[in-house]
Amino acid sequence: MTTPGHARDGLRLSPFRGLRYVPERVGSLAAVTSPPYDVVVRPDGLRHLETADPHNIVRLILPQSDSPAARHRQAADTLHRWLAEGVLRADPEPALYVYEQRDNAGLLQRGLIGTLRLSPPEDGVVLPHEDVMPDIVEDRAALMRETAAHLEPLLLSYRGNGDVDGAAAVIERTVRQDPLLATTTEDGFSHRLWSVTDPAELAEIDRGLARHQALIADGHHRWATYLRLREERTVPGPWDSGLVLLVDTARYPLRVRAIHRLLHKLPVQDAVAALGDAFRVRTVAGPLPQALDELAAASDADGNAFLLAGGTGFHLVDRPDPELLDATVPTGRPQAWRTLDATVLHSVLLERIWRIPDGPEHIGYIHDASAAVEQAERHGGTAVLMHPVQEDVVRELAQQGVTMPRKSTSFGPKPATGLVLRSLELG
Structure with missing residues (x-):
């Protein structure tokens, strides 16, 4: 550049x-x-x-x-x-x-x-x-x-x-x-x-x-x-x-790798139950590398996708309700920003569905997926595992002066x- x-x-x-x-x-x-x-x-x-x-x-x-x-x-x-x-x-x-x-x-x-x-x-x-x-x-x-x-x-x-x-x-x-x-x-x-x-x-x-x-x-x-x-x-x-x-x-x-979220005070069973019909939810088999492969395939095929962990097994969350996205994700930003996993996670899941306050006592940011899962299992929280965004998308938004949600990427x-x-x- x-x-x-x-x-x-x-x-x-x-x-x-x-x-x-x-x-x-x-x-x-x-x-x-x-x-x-x-x-x-x-x-x-x-x-x-x-x-x-x-x-x-x-x-x-x-x-x-x-x-x-x-x-x-x-x-x-x-x-x-x-x-x-x-x-x-x-x-x-x-x-x-x-x-x-x-x-x-x-x-x-x-x-x-x-x-x-x-x-x-x-x-x-x-x-x-x-x-x-x-x-x-x-x-x-x-x-x-x-x-x-x-x-x-x-x-x-x-x-x-x-x-x-x-x-x-x-x-x-x-x-x-x-x-x-x-x-x-x-x-x-x-x-x-x-x-x-x-x-x-x-x-x-x-x-x-x-x-x-x-x-x-x-x-x-x-x-x-x-x-x-x-x-x-x-x-x-x-x-x-x-x-x-x-x-x-x-x-x-x-x-470019993803940065995962650790929801300290939300048990994974409560996180899944609160989703209702807002997303498709499927249980996927482990171990963790295999579950992450399922997350990658869903992200490539269906857009926004997340992997929840913390109890027994993994829960693949994808295919959000389009009407919910339209009503919840802020407007006035480029489409590339509105469709980011991090945007949907914070706007729809954290703020709208789970209603989790945005503070360190509620949300942790962990770069290693296995560490996020281990801590969620140990303390009864929920690990939200993310798929990485493409570097070209990051550069394109940065050149437009548009910032992504915090902790969206790990270079x-x-x-x-x-x-x-x-x-x-x-x-």
């Missing part, structure tokens, strides 16, 4: 002095990394990460204490202690970082980590595609204020020209060198990181990116937090940019948290 006007209206990615773990001070680099904060499944995943290594990054991104203020203060104290003890150390000079992820199935992703100049939404340089939850933005903002740090990059995608020039050329040359670090995490992904400090190569990247705009693939709440914190400042400074991983999806396509692979951090105190 390109932007009209002067080249400087596009993406501006700047080098920074990354904070990185000192390998000799930790058990292993893999043991101190974490998925992004909103992917960690709590409480089990949180405990697992906390016990993997006493310096695991989860102690900064998801600190545990009695109150929000205490949690944020604890994260700041931990960060400052690790810096003082030499667990984390700033690189000697500003750099952009080439980041590579690879799995055993042949997936390869490469991109650039840097600080991106923040631009107002109306400029169209960075395109959001999902709504955000104010309470999460407030929590992330308080954490960033207290730590004066960007602890994990958000994921942005752009469409390059398909040619090896500009940023792509620099990336391809850089990965032929020895990396700064290499590790393999327990999910099977290998991670490598290089730094780019040469002024000529930095200028080459800048020229190539300046023609493009980017889609927020993952990290809408962190992007909204960046913008809020910048507005609080009255003079230019480091808060005018945010830490990002920028991936050219013309060269390295992202995967990946997501960058591992903990490989490189940014201190706002260093600029």
Whole structure:
């Protein structure tokens, strides 16, 4: 995607002095990394990460204490202690970082980590595609204020020209060198990181990116937090940019997965009973992968479809009543938005039929389907499993300035948290 006007209206990615773990001070680099904060499944995943290594990054991104203020203060104290003890150390000079992820199935992703100049939404340089939850933005903002740090990059995608020039050329040359670090995490992904400090190569990247705009693939709440914190400042400074991983999806396509819902206080038998004739409901056989195949087939054939779980078996919910959709789904939006599964879920099922308040005590968002089912079964709730939306639909709506319902998509692979951090105190 390109932007009209002067080249400087596009993406501006700047080098920074990354904070990185000192390998000799930790058990292993893999043991101190974490998925992004909103992917960690709590409480089990949180405990697992906390016990993997006493310096695991989860102690900064998801600190545990009695109150929000205490949690944020604890994260700041931990960060400052690790810096003082030499667990984390700033690189000697500003750099952009080439980041590579690879799995055993042949997936390869490469991109650039840097600080991106923040631009107002109306400029169209960075395109959001999902709504955000104010309470999460407030929590992330308080954490960033207290730590004066960007602890994990958000994921942005752009469409390059398909040619090896500009940023792509620099990336391809850089990965032929020895990396700064290499590790393999327990999910099977290998991670490598290089730094780019040469002024000529930095200028080459800048020229190539300046023609493009980017889609927020993952990290809408962190992007909204960046913008809020910048507005609080009255003079230019480091808060005018945010830490990002920028991936050219013309060269390295992202995967799009669904984000599932966990309805904490609605037993699955009550959820099914409340549907009445509004949807077709069928019991489908397990195990979970087979049930998800049934969900995919129904989504492809009949449009909106959901898989409910939490008790015994799975319930496939599809073919909503067209009259109910017309009466319930908000108008004044593109048809592509009105027919999204997430739109129908929130407008019809959650608000109209189940009447579930939109708050974290009632609705959880979980990326892993098996984790959502397990928690629903353990606590007597309902897991609502979703089928992923196509990336082209996401881009089309974003270019029209239309945001999707919150937590509609999960782009990946997501960058591992903990490989490189940014201190706002260093600029």
